Amino acid sequence: MVHYSTRLDTAFAALSDPTRRGIVERLGNGDASVSDLARFFEMTLTGIKKHLRILESVGLVATKKVGRVRTCTLGARQLDVEAAWMARHRQMLEARLDRLGEFLERTKGNES
Amino acid sequence: MVHYSTRLDTAFAALSDPTRRGIVERLGNGDASVSDLARFFEMTLTGIKKHLRILESVGLVATKKVGRVRTCTLGARQLDVEAAWMARHRQMLEARLDRLGEFLERTKGNES
Numbered sequence: 001m002v003h004y005s006t007r008l009d010t011a012f013a014a015l016s017d018p019t020r021r022g023i024v025e026r027l028g029n030g031d032a033s034v035s036d037l038a039r040f041f042e043m044t045l046t047g048i049k050k051h052l053r054i055l056e057s058v059g060l061v062a063t064k065k066v067g068r069v070r071t072c073t074l075g076a077r078q079l080d081v082e083a084a085w086m087a088r089h090r091q092m093l094e095a096r097l098d099r100l101g102e103f104l105e106r107t108k109g110n111e112s
Numbered sequence: 113m114v115h116y117s118t119r120l121d122t123a124f125a126a127l128s129d130p131t132r133r134g135i136v137e138r139l140g141n142g143d144a145s146v147s148d149l150a151r152f153f154e155m156t157l158t159g160i161k162k163h164l165r166i167l168e169s170v171g172l173v174a175t176k177k178v179g180r181v182r183t184c185t186l187g188a189r190q191l192d193v194e195a196a197w198m199a200r201h202r203q204m205l206e207a208r209l210d211r212l213g214e215f216l217e218r219t220k221g222n223e224s
Contacts, residue, residue, distance in 0.1 A: 005130040016124035018117040021197070028204030074208055083198045085133070086191050092140030096186055 011082050014058045019043070020051050024060055027074045034063075034070045123194050126170045131155070132163050136172055139186045146175075146182045 014020055019041055026032060026040060038048040052072060055061035059077030063070050126132055131153055138144060138152060150160040164184060167173035171189030175182050 008133065009128050009130060012124045012128035015197075016121050016128060018121060021117075021120065024201060025204075028201070028208070074205060076205075078205060079198050079201055083195065083202070085127075086195045086198070089136060089140070089191055090195070092137075093186060093188075093190060096140070 008081060008085060010058045011060075011077070011079065014054050014060060017051070020055055020060075023048075023051060023055060023072075024074070027061060027072055031071050031073045034072060037072060119193060120197060122170045123172075123189070123191065126166050126172060129163070132167055132172075135160075135163060135167060135184075136186070139173060139184055143183050143185045146184060149184060 022041060023037060026037065032040070034045060034048060034052065037043075037052075038045050041048060052061060052063060056063060056075070059075045060079075061072055062075045063072045065071075134153060135149060138149065144152070146157060146160060146164065149155075149164075150157050153160060164173060164175060168175060168187070171187040172191075173184055174187045175184045177183075
């Protein structure tokens with residue numbers, strides 16, 4: 001339970017920043033070096049590396065250093081637990097709307 | 113673009129805390145007063161109100177005060193933009209795996 005919870009915490013926190021989501025989207029189109037990403041997002045190398053560390057720690061990005069170049073690629077993390085949490089939330093909302101609908105239907109006659 | 117981005121930022125940030133996700137899940141089972149929630153999560157009223165303010169600001173929770181009791185209910189926010197972001201991420205991952213599979217298939221003959 002604690003592990004599951006921590007996993008959701010860190011993934012949602014990682015996704016709460018537009019640059020980090022942008023990096024994930026950019027890498028979805030193909031690998032890029034750290035310098036490529038810094039240029040693309042108009043950030044310093046230090047700034048982009050900070051974001052990459054967070055994304056790497058939750059498995060959304062993987063990096064590999066060959067010679068002097070560190071290449072970034074999309075990580076294997078599928079966000080399946082996060083997607084499942086959201087799907088459950090949607091079901092709860094729909095169930096609540098159904099109950100509300102039934103209530104309104106049941107009490108419709110009372111007004112006349 | 114900025115609005116869309118801010119919306120994702122705040123929703124993911126709101127969901128990055130286990131107590132806040134717990135409150136949303138608890139309210140999925142039915143409305144509760146602020147005191148109910150404080151008792152349930154073994155928190156102070158101040159602590160739980162802080163979480164409720166964040167959840168209310170992103171539309172995940174709605175509250176209504178009748179007399180001296182503030183009742184909390186599930187908000188109307190459907191997390192559809194967030195779910196769409198995650199679905200797109202999954203598609204990107206799958207496309208990457210497909211490309212990798214094709215590459216391995218294409219280069220299989222080279223080894224023999």
